[in-house]
């Protein structure tokens with residue numbers, strides 16, 4: 508029996524991670540509370556999902572930090588990732604499916620690390636970016652542009668060696684899915700191809716969202732005990748759905764993303780979902796957050 512399918516009891520372990528420590532500005536730390544206010548827990552229950560709420564971790568709001576070893580605010584990012592790993596490990600040990608509400612993308616290191624204590628987990632990286640920049644080549648030093656680099660064992664030692672195995676994910680246990688090919692610089696493309704990473708950029712997804720999702724999923728499921736889904740809302744087109752912390756104007760529609768997420772979450776190997784980069788300040792009329800919550804609940808508990 509896969510984690511989270513225990514009959515009769517709670518199936519989802521909900522965790523909020525209110526952090527923007529790995530971002531370039533504040534705002535994302537407000538997302539867990541905003542997603543809860545938009546009815547996430549109630550809608551999951553209405554759909555028949557059992558939810559055990561593990562609450563939110565302490566707030567880690569972005570603050571200006573000098574660049575050191577090529578990155579900013581490493582200590583706080585590492586601390587939050589450690590807290591996430593411990594809590595996700597508990598959720599998984601309880602037989603529940605983690606649903607983790609970020610927070611910036613660096614929290615995914617913690618989620619993978621928590622699951623990797625139990626399973627040979629693979630990662631569906633559903634994101635507007637590949638996050639393959641490095642401390643040496645990044646113009647900003649902002650850590651949430653480097654998450655994939657660190658999970659693959661590169662970057663700064665405090666993060667490349669994070670978790671129960673090194674690298675945290677093998678290159679053949681990653682699917683980069685939905686990114687905008689124009690967002691990657693030459694160095695990122697070089698690392699993507701150099702590591703033979705499987706990649707399905709947004710234009711390919713758009714041709715056949717559910718079909719491409721099934722293809723990527725089958726590759727990943729063949730190489731992993733379980734599949735964690737990282738969903739960065741910046742994979743959505745900012746022109747239509749401007750909720751992400753950073754704009755991406757060649758992204759997917761909400762319906763396209765919903766088709767893909769539905770495929771991923773229905774997998775027998777589905778092991779959890781991380782939602783990142785939501786900035787509630789970008790939804791002053793309260794329209795986008797409920798739409799996102801509805802889509803997430805349909806995918807996870809549809």
Ligand SMILES: [Mn+2]
Nearest residue numbers: 635636739741
């Ligand atoms: Mn992104």
